[in-house]
Amino acid sequence: MAQHGENVDGLRALIQSHPLIDNHAHNILSAQHVLNYKSYPLESVTSEAHGEALRQSQQTLPHHIAVKQLATLFSCEPSWEAIKAAREEWVTRDYKGFVKKCLEGTHALLLDDLITDSDIEDYKWHDHFTASKTKRIVRIETVASKVLDDLSVAEQTSSVRPTLTRFVQFLKQRIRRDIKDPEVVGFKSVVCYRTGLDVAVTPAPTAPHAADYLAAVEKSFQRIVRKGAPFRIADKAFNDYVVTLTLDVIQEAAEWSDAKTKPIQFHTGLGDSDLDLVRANPAYLQPLITQYKKIDFVLLHSSYPYTREAGYLASVYPNVYLDLGEVFPMVSRDAEESILRQSFDLTPTIRLLWSTDGHFHPETFWLSNKQFRDALETVLVDYVQKGSLTLEQAKQTTKDILFNNSNVLYNLNLPPPKDKDMLQLATRSTESEATLDLDTLVTHNPNLVVWVQWVDYTATVRVRMFPLREFVKIVKNQRRIGITLAVLHMLQDDLLAPGGATTGQFYMRPDLSTFTRNAALNSNSATVMTFWKDENGKDLEGCPRTTLHRVVTALKPIQVTLGFEIEVVFLRKSDQDGGEWKPLTKTHSWSNMTTDIRQNALSILEEIVTTLASIDIHLEQFHAESAPGQFEFILPPASPLAAVDTLLKARQTVQHVAEKHGLRATLYPRPYPFAAGTASHAHFSISPTSHEEPFLAGVLEHFPSITAFSLSQEISYSRVASGVWAGSEWVTWGSQNRETPIRKIEAGHWELKSIDGLANMYFAMAALLAAGLIGIANETPLMHADCPVDAATLSTEEREMLGIVQQIPKTLEQSLAALEADKDLRRIMGPRFVERYCAVKRAENQKLAAMEEGERKQWLIERY
Known part of the structure; x- marks a missing residue:
């Protein structure tokens, strides 16, 4: 629960002020056409209707709300007549100033600039009003129409009739050109408007019905050609073919390049009256989404009234994103909040995008952004106050939806907004929270023992063990775990480095997101990592997990990913030679499967893989490394704190499996002077x-x-x-x-x-x-x-x-x-932490230097 009003006020301020990327919009009318209400009715800012239905839209709640809000924009009476009068004065006096006001807070625009080719400003004109250059979204049906136009002109001059084969050739060329064009960041289809989202997947050439499918496409193509210019792509078989042909070209480009492919947007849900609302359900796109796994699909317009169906698709397919646009300001405030809540039901927040669907009139941008920010503020503040989200989670969700997600999806590589001093932010305290159904756990496994763990400055994993019922008390703040501050100066053998004291203590707060059962042990137990708190419940300087989390938070909205390679040497203690550790395999080389490895190590390696998978740690690969007995296990990438948590859990599990077989899996850096050493290579990535x-x-x-x-x-x-x-x-x-x-x-x-x-x-x-x-x-x-x-x-x-x-x-x-x-x-x-850390490392080094080399090596192997 949020306890401090000023914290919620900070969230409110962030939602209302954070720069946004509008991932789907259209060009604004030029000054000489923006007052042409006959061709471009102003009532269309709150309705998709036309004619008499549009005139009646003035009696809708969305229109009434817009009137009150626009009256504040124009500083006039809240009536439609007063708004139009004030608008005319502003547009005539300073159109660019008017547009600038309406686009306030917009960092970048992604425009479908093919909605019309007249009466609008060029997409580059919009750069005057945004922090970053405007980019294009290419509408494929319009491109297809232009190809037919070109073929028709060619027919008039050369008497060569348009054929489907020539159309395919030219359309592929256009799409490939746009894929390479840095001004184009994505594609869009309006097949929903034309013939519906139940797009037929192109069959394989060897499929029994492939010939019938192509024959239907040919007939559909000829029907459109016979109608003549201007060509409107609105014949189902051909419309479907244009969509799948485009997807084939995009996917082909993705397969031939390491670069991120450009996504495709689909109009879904409500829109103009010419669509079939039933077939506007994004669920119809499931076969395409499944077929084209390398392409990211963006479901536009909140898919309303099918928001939940869209959320389901985004929850089960990693290549599906849900755009939250157009319903703002087309529906009532209650509906806006309901749509937002429905989008949060299932959709990962890193795959929610914001757009205005702003078009023609500048007010469409202003109203959409205002209403969306207001609704998002209501919903996220409510989630925080009810304990569904932490403040940090709500703030990150805000930044992701407004900016980060579009920045990454469309590969814009825009620098993060400089709303705060990053170095100053790095010194602030943050923590993550998670939930775990402890009541269910107590019911089904009441005898579970929980290992509450922390890692000290010597990289020794230390643990306190609690029966589950006592652990529940700790989580519910009914008791605290006090740990002596001497730990901050403690060596592996519990001696203290200079500066260590026996007075004072800190308190461990479990991070339930790390709760994992112990595998490969004869033990009914689980582990959980912790944050360190002082007497007042504040973050303790020098807590390893808090330190990392704080730095990662300071880097946002830059997204950081870590991935680790676990290298270990499997050793078996010799019955001779004074119990010296000997490598499990000797006939051994990098990425080689020798007889020695097959006979003595393979079954253990495979057991490690399956054991890790049983606790949801799925290796990307594993192989023999260079030194005798040395193997490498590669973990998947993850967010920084989760990646390190997973690394430690995976290492423990490797140790557990090795111990079952009487082995030691050591991290010792250089077991043999004649062979390669043992590392723990870390991969780190930033985006953008x-x-x-x-x-x-x-x-x-x-x-x-x-x-x-x-x-x-x-x-x-x-x-x-x-x-x-x-x-x-x-x-x-x-x-x-x-x-x-x-x-x-x-x-x-x-x-x-x-x-x-x-x-x-x-x-x-x-x-x-x-x-x-x-x-x-x-x-x-x-x-x-x-x-x-x-x-x-x-x-x-x-x-x-x-x-x-x-x-x-x-x-x-x-x-x-x-x-x-x-x-x-x-x-x-943390200055005091660095002082303590250096003292511990020097004392540790002094202790180890006093040992004979063989003793020191065995001492470290048995601990690491």
Whole structure:
């Protein structure tokens, strides 16, 4: 429940002010036509009706609401006559000023500019009123009509009759050209208006009815041709064919390119009176959505009155998006709120888009945006006050619907609105919340034991165990878990680093989104990760999960994704040689399936895969790595906090399966000096990619400080060497270069190689992303060029030409010193935390340095 009015007021302010991307609109009338009410009735701003029905629309609730709101826009009496008079004066005096007012708050427009070819302003004209350049949405039926026009003209000059074959050839050329056109960001079909959404899927050439299908298309095509110009594509077989032909071309482009394909919008639901409302149901599109999995479908106009059907499609198909446009201001306020609530029933909020369907009259944009913001405010504030959403979730939903989702879907690569200082935001406290049906869990598994976990500064996973009924009390704030503050200075063997004290405590708050049963253990138990709170319930500086979450929040609306590779070496303790750990497999090489692996490791690897899948962790792949007994398991990408949580859970599960077979799965960085080491490579991506250069520049500038967290023990630096495929020795980056610490994979997607399993991954990722955040906030220029080779093999002059001037630290102390000197990174991570962390790492290093090498290796293998 929201407890503080000022917090809800902040949400209200965000909804009313956040810049928006209008993902579906049309051109505005030119000044000389905007007062031509005979051709363009002003009443159409609140109705799709025509003629007498349009005149009667003045007696509808949407019209009455619009009159009151437009009266505030024009500062006049709330009557239709007064509005038209004030409007005429403003338009005559300052039309551009009028349009600017109506488009206030619009960051970018995506225009279907083929609705008509007369009386309107060119799409580029609209750039005067938005922060970003206007982009085009291509209406395919209009393109098809123009192709027929061209073929008809050609017939008159060359006596060559239009044929379906020639039409197909020219339409494909037009669509391919638009796919390549950077001004075009998507396509649109109005087949709903013309012949309905029950579009027939083109059969395969070998299908029994393929010939009959093509014959029907041919007859349909000829009927349209015989009617002559101007051509209107409104004959079902041919209309369906135009749609599927376009989808074939778009999907073909997607299959031949790594670039994100351009989506296609479909008019669905209410519209002009010439449509068949029954066949305007988006459910008819299900066969197409299933057939064309690589294409994103946008269901326009809220699909009203079929919003729930559209929401279902968007919930079960990852390539379906629901646009919330046009119903604002076409329906009553109650209906607007109901439509919004229905859209939230099932649709993932990252696949909800906003549009005005603004067209002709500038007021259509103003009214739509005003009414949508008001309705969204009512609905989201209500969800927050009733506890359905946290404030943070409601704010993120707002940003996603208004800006982020369209920015990503249409590959606009627009920079996020600079509504707040990102570095300042990074110092604020945030937390995530989740829900879990604890009552049902208690009923069905009352003897469950919950392991409440946290990760300390030595990357040791510590745990308190609670019977389920006691855990429920903790979740319901009926009791608290107090943990001594000494943990903040504690080493693996419970000794304290200098500065540690035995007084004071913090409190762990479970994050129910991480609640997962323990697999491969003879135990009726589950684990849950935590946030750390102080005595007053506020976030504690130095909580690993809070630190990462705070940095990710500061980066928004930039979307960050992480993915990890788990590398482990499977060891079996020898009955001889003093119980020394020996590799499970010796005849072993990278990505090889040797006899040794098949006989001794394959069944264990497959058991790991199925066990992880049983707790909903689905590996992307797994394979043999280079060193004896070494294997790699690749996890799927996820949001940062969820990705690290999953990494830790997956590692624990790998350990559990290994222990069942008397093995140790170790993360030790360099078990054998003659073989490759063991890393925990991290993939990190940002979207949009427009910030990739300053982000990468920030990472490289602060790289020595990042290694204080990513290479967190002295043994970690045994991998900082040339020729061992671990990122080599110099701070740089390279496209698909595995001998640079940062490997660029594609735009906005990199791999961090200078990291291993001894790191507290929450801190390592927080430091990495914080460095990128600093780069974006400071607009740091990227001075490093793309390095094509191992920088260690270059001369000093060759490195300097590439901007490579700094080595990766070769010792833990060098990394800690760099962190202590890095004011920007220290400020974001937390100054007191950094001081404690460095004290712990130095005490840990001193302890390990005092051990004999063999003892130290075994000590670490048994703990990591």
